[in-house]
Amino acid sequence: MSYVQHVENFYGLPVLTVPPYTPATVLPDAASVAWRLYAGPYSTDEDYEVCWERFTSTVELEKVRALVLGHGAHYMSDQTLIDLSSRLVGLEALFLSDLEDDEEMISTIYQSDLAPLLEAFPGLRELVVRGGEGLDFPVTGHAGLRALRVESGGLPPEAAAHIAAADLPSLERLELWLGDDDYGGGTTVEQLAPLLAGERKPALRHLGLQNSPIQDELAAALASAPVVPRLTSLSLSMGALSDEGAEALLHGQPLTHLKELDLSHHFLSHDMMLRIWTSLEPAGVRVNLYGRNEREDDRWGDDEESGDGGRYIAVAE
Template sequence: MSYVHHVAQFHGLPAFTFPPYADPTDLPDAGAVAWRLHCGPYSSDEEYESYWGRFTESVDLGGIRALVFGSPWYDGEGGSGLHELIDLAPRFTGLEALFLGDLEDEEAMISTIALDDLAELLETFPGLRELAVRGGDGLRFPVTGHEGLRVLRVESGGLPPAAAAQIAAASLPSLERLELWLGDEDYGGGTTAEDLAPLLAGTGKPALRHLGLQNGPHQDELAAALASAPVVRRLSSLSLSMGTLGDGGAEALLTGQSLGHLRELDLSHHFLSEDMMLRIWTELEPQGVRVDLTARNEEEDERFPELGTGPNRYVAVSE
C-alpha cells in the first residue's frame, strides 16, 4: 500500500494542474479548485520561470484559495523554494491553504524532498488556514505563533526531531487538526515523547480536536505518554497509525485515562497480537469509539540477519 501519492483534493477543493505550454484560456474559476503547479522533472519540460509567469498572468491570483506545489519547487534536489510566492504575496489576498512537496515515489523519495524554514511563509500569510508539507530534509518551524492556522500536516519519512519539538512548542490557538509523520531514525526522524512534551501537556493549542502522531518508530513510548497526557481529554480523534505500535503500547492506552470520549482511534499498520486486537475492540467499540486496526504486520525475525538485528518492526513510510 502506498501512502504517498499526488493530491487529488485539498482544502475541500479538487486539485487542478495548471497545464504546461497549453493555451490557458479555458481555466476554472480561481477559487473553484486547488491549483497544482507542476511542470515536470525533465529538462525537456517547460522551465519553471516561464510556467510560473504564465500562471500568474492567466489566473486571478486574488481569487485563489489553495495552492499545491510539486516539481521543480520541490524535487528531491532542493527545489527552488517559495520565494516567488512570497514576493507576490500582496496579490494572493485570498490564499487560505498551501501544500508543499506534492511528489510521488516515482518522482522523488520522500526522505529527499527538501524543505526549509517555514517561519517567513507563515509570517507572510497570516490568513493561512491550512498548511501541508511533504518531505522533512531541512525542515524548520521556528514559529512562536500563528493566529489563523487550523490544519497542519507534515508527511515525512524522517521528520527532524528539532522541527517536531518546534511544532509542539508553537502557539497555534486556532489549530484543530495536527498530523505528524515522524519517520525512521535512519532518514532523519526519531522524535520521542520528550520532544513533544508541550503538545502532550495541552499547551498552546486549545482548539485541537484531532491529533495524529503517525509513522513513528517509538509508538509504544508515545502510547504510554498519551495514556496520561492532558491533550487527549479534548480530542475527538487520535491516530497512532503507520507505525510500530505493539501490545505494550496498546496495554498502556487501555489502562490509562478513558478513551471513551473519542469518536475515532486509528491504529492501522500495527504489530498487535490478535488477542490484543480483540481486547481493544471489546473495550472501546461498545463505548462508541470507531477503531481502525487494519494492516496488521508481523515482526520480521530476520529482516536484516547479516546485521544481527533480530526481531524488529518498521514504519509504513521511510525512504
C-alpha cells in the same frame, strides 16, 4: 499500500494542474479549484519558469484559495511565493512538495525554515508539508492556522520540538509523520511534552503522531496526557505499535469519548486487537485496525541486534 501519492482533492477543492496551453478564457474560476503547479518528471528550470509564468499571468491570483506545488515547482524558493503575497491575498491552503515515490524519495525532499512563509501569509488556514530534511517551524506559531500535516520519513527532532511548542491557537488538526532515525528522525517523547500537555494549542481536536518507531512510548505517554480528553480523534497509525503500547492505552485514561482511534499499520496480536475492539467499539469509537504486520524477524528469522523486535514503520526512505 502507498502512503505517498499525488493529492487529488485539497482544502475541499478538486486539484487542477495548471494547463500548459488552455486559453485563459476557458479556465475555471480561480477560487473553485486547488491549483497545482507541475513542470513534469524531467523538467528543467526553464520548464518550471514557463509553468510559473503561465499561472501568474492567466489565473486571477487574488482569488486563489489553495495552491499545490508539484514536481519541478517544489524546487522554487519560498521567497518566490513570499514575493507574490501581495497578489495571493486570498490564499488559505498550501501543499509543499506534492511528489510521489517515483519522482523523489520522501527522505530526500528538502524543505526550509517556514517562519518567513507563515509570516507572509497570515490568512493561511491549512498547511501540508511533504519531506523533512532542512525543515524548521517557528515557535512563535501562526494565529490562523487550523490544520498542519508534515509527511516525512524522518522529521528533524528540532522541527518536531518547535511544532510541539509553537503557539497555534486556532489549530484543530495536527498530524506529524515522525519517521526513522536513519532518515533524519529521532524525536523523543520529551521533545513532544508541550504538545502532550495540551499547551499552546487550545483548539486541537485531532492529533496524529504517526509513522514512528517509538509508537509504544508515545502510546504510554498518551495514556495520561492532558491533551487527550479534548480530542475527538487520535491516530497512532503507520508505526511500530505493539501489544505493549496498546496495553498502556487500555489501562490509561478513558478513550471512549473519541469518535475515532486509528491504529492502522501495527504489530498487534489478534488477542489484543479483539480487546481493543470490544473495549471501544461498543462505546461508539470507530477503531481502525487495518494493516496488521508481521515482524521482520518472524518472517526472516530472529534478529538479535534488533531493538524493536523486527518492527518497522510505513514510510522511511
